[in-house]
Each structure stands twice: as structure tokens, then as C-alpha cells.
Amino acid sequence: MTRFAMAVHGGAWNIPDELWAAHQAGCRAAQAAGTAVLAKGGDAVSAVCAAIRVLEDDPTFDAGKGSFLNERGEVELDAGLMEGDQLHYGAVLGVARIQNPIDLARYIMEHNQHCVFFGEGAEALAGPAGLASVDPHSHVLPRERKRFETYRDQPEKLNSGVWRAAHDTVGALARDQHGNLAAGNSTGGIPNKQRNRVGDAALISSGLYADNEMGAAMCTGWGESIMRAGMLHQALAQLKAKGDSSEAAQAAAETAVNHLERRVGGYGGIVVMTRSGYCGAAFNTERMAFELPSKDS
Structure with missing residues (x-):
């Protein structure tokens, strides 16, 4: 039987x-949802979306419900999705009225000539996509309102370690039984970020990438440092050079994180998948929540 594989992450940071x-349980539930799609012969894109919807709906994570708030106390959600056969890609940036931003990213990837939409323009596509609009406040939890007020009133806390202390960006990688890869990420960004700030998570070649001929990867962490260091590019270059094995996947992940820290002093993590579905993960924060397929699957 052709190998299929499902990997998810729930963020790299100092998870208490x-x-x-809760982070481990959420990742297991998301992996199970995606694996169920693949086991029935479903495609990699559907599996990635199924997994990420679970994580977006889980208030444990910084994606969808429970996301961090920006400097105005508002949610701004980003999500990106890519498939590895034809290299189609779609993303939404800074949306607030979409329950599951990954679903809108998929609609853009599959039905629009453009790849990325932001703000009101992205939200206007909810109707054609068949997605209901939601009250932005439905994403806001009392926990995040309290966090927002703490950082607003004590900005020194925001400037001393937020990069390591708050990253619940979520994502998923999948390989289906036809050998197709897909990658997706979804995030609410960082606490009290400046309005309209965009990190790496939803951006092609920065936060996610999938190519059947090379492999797939997804990043989480301090977005500015991830983009500057080209962490994802480092991982894919290693995959291309070292081949298609679990050892190659792990080496690619570790090389990328080491580069992130050495070149720009960045913090974060990455999950890598080879063409055949072998996976590796690495991070330099205290913890990263993730689930990889078993080596026997």
C-alpha cells in the first residue's frame, strides 16, 4: 500500500x-482527524484542513477561537494552504469574521486566480465560498483579554521574552495515498502585535511549503526571525540534498533551527516531511507541541 502520513503542530514556545x-491532547485530536481522512483514501489537502479546523476550534491554541489580540484588543487571523502537485497556494491575512480561516484559504487556492487576500477583501469572499460570517468577538476569550490588558499596562513584559513565551500557531502536513503532499498553517499572531502586522505562518516559502518533488515543511515561532533567516528554505534545501528518509527529515529540521538561532538569534520550530512521508521536527524553545506519524505507519 502507498504510504500516507499526517503531522501536526500546535506551536513552539515555553508551554507551562x-x-x-491540553496541547498534547489537541495535537493528537487534530492528527486523528487528518489521518481519518487519509485512511479513507482522501486527499492531502482535505486532511490538512480537517486537522487545522480541530486546532482552530480548540481554545488551547493561538488560532481561530482563543487567538491573541492585537494592540487594539482585536483578533487578526492569518491562514495559508499549499498543495504539492501543481503548487497551488491560497492565504488570508488579518481576517476576523471567519470561523475557520483555513477553509477560506482553501477556497482561494482552488477557486481564485489570486493567491493572497487580506482584511475586508478576504472576508468578502466568505459568501462565494459558502462560509458563514461570525462575530469577531466569538474568537475572543477572557484569558486573552486579560493577557492583552497585562501587556498593554506593563509593556516591559511584552518586550522581554514574548518571542519565546507565546506562540501557539498551528499547522499540519499530509501525504495522501496518491503521493500528493499538502501543508497548512493558521495563527492569531503574537500578543499585542501592531495592527496589520503579518508573520511568517501563512506565507508561502516562509511559513509553509509543499512540493511533491521535494517535500513539505511548516514553521512556528518568532515570525520576523523565521522570515529573515529563511528557516523553511534551509530545511527544504537539506531535504533536496540528503534524500528521502526519516534521518534526512530529522537532519533537515535540526539544520534549519540551528541556522535560525545562529544567524538571527531567532526562536521557533519546524516540522518537515519528505516525499514519501517521513517526518522530522526540531525547535529551540522550551517546548513545541506536535505529533508525527509513527515510523511503522
Whole structure:
């Protein structure tokens, strides 16, 4: 049987002990949702979206419901999706009225000549996509309102370690039974970010990439440093050079994170998948929530 594989992440940061179990459980649930699609012969894009919807709906993570708030106390959600056969890609940036931004990213990828939409222009596509608009406040939790107020009133806390202390960006990689790859990410950004700031997560070649001829990868962490260091590019270059094995996947992930830290002092993590579905993961924060396929699957 052709190998299929499903990997997910729930963010790289200093996840406290009291939140660790919820992060692990959320990643397992998302991986199970995506794997169920693949096991029935479903395609990689559908599997990635199924997994990310679980994570967007789980208030544990910084994506969809429970996202961090910007400097105005508002949500601004980004999501990106790419498939590895024809290299189609779609993304939405800075949306607030979409329950599952990954679904709108998929609509753009599959039905629009353009790849990326932001703000009101992106939200206007919800109707044609058959997606209901939601109240932006439905994404806001009391926990995040309290976090927002703390950083607003004590900005020194925001400037001393937020890059390591708050990254719940979520994502998924999949390989289906036909050998097609897909990658997706979804995020609410960082706490109290400047309005309209965009990180790496939803951006092609920065936060995610999928190519059946090369492999796939997704990043999480301090977006500015990830973009500057080209962490994802480093991983894919390693995959191309070292081949298609679990060892190659792990080496690619570790090389990319080491480059991130050495070149720009960045923090984050990456999950890598080879053409055949072998996976590796690495991070330089205290923890990263993720689930990889078993080596026997």
C-alpha cells in the first residue's frame, strides 16, 4: 500500500506544565482527524484542513477561537494552504469574521486566480465560498483579554521574552495515498502585535511549503526571525540534498533551527516531511507541541 502520513503542530514556545497536557491532547485530536481522512483514501489537502479546523476550534491554541489580540484588543487571523502537485497556494491575512480561516484559504487556492487576500477583501469572499460570517468577538476569550490588558499596562513584559513565551500557531502536513503532499498553517499572531502586522505562518516559502518533488515543511515561532533567516528554505534545501528518509527529515529540521538561532538569534520550530512521508521536527524553545506519524505507519 502507498504510504500516507499526517503531522501536526500546535506551536513552539515555553508551554507551562499546566497547559502541556491540553496541547498534547489537541495535537493528537487534530492528527486523528487528518489521518481519518487519509485512511479513507482522501486527499492531502482535505486532511490538512480537517486537522487545522480541530486546532482552530480548540481554545488551547493561538488560532481561530482563543487567538491573541492585537494592540487594539482585536483578533487578526492569518491562514495559508499549499498543495504539492501543481503548487497551488491560497492565504488570508488579518481576517476576523471567519470561523475557520483555513477553509477560506482553501477556497482561494482552488477557486481564485489570486493567491493572497487580506482584511475586508478576504472576508468578502466568505459568501462565494459558502462560509458563514461570525462575530469577531466569538474568537475572543477572557484569558486573552486579560493577557492583552497585562501587556498593554506593563509593556516591559511584552518586550522581554514574548518571542519565546507565546506562540501557539498551528499547522499540519499530509501525504495522501496518491503521493500528493499538502501543508497548512493558521495563527492569531503574537500578543499585542501592531495592527496589520503579518508573520511568517501563512506565507508561502516562509511559513509553509509543499512540493511533491521535494517535500513539505511548516514553521512556528518568532515570525520576523523565521522570515529573515529563511528557516523553511534551509530545511527544504537539506531535504533536496540528503534524500528521502526519516534521518534526512530529522537532519533537515535540526539544520534549519540551528541556522535560525545562529544567524538571527531567532526562536521557533519546524516540522518537515519528505516525499514519501517521513517526518522530522526540531525547535529551540522550551517546548513545541506536535505529533508525527509513527515510523511503522
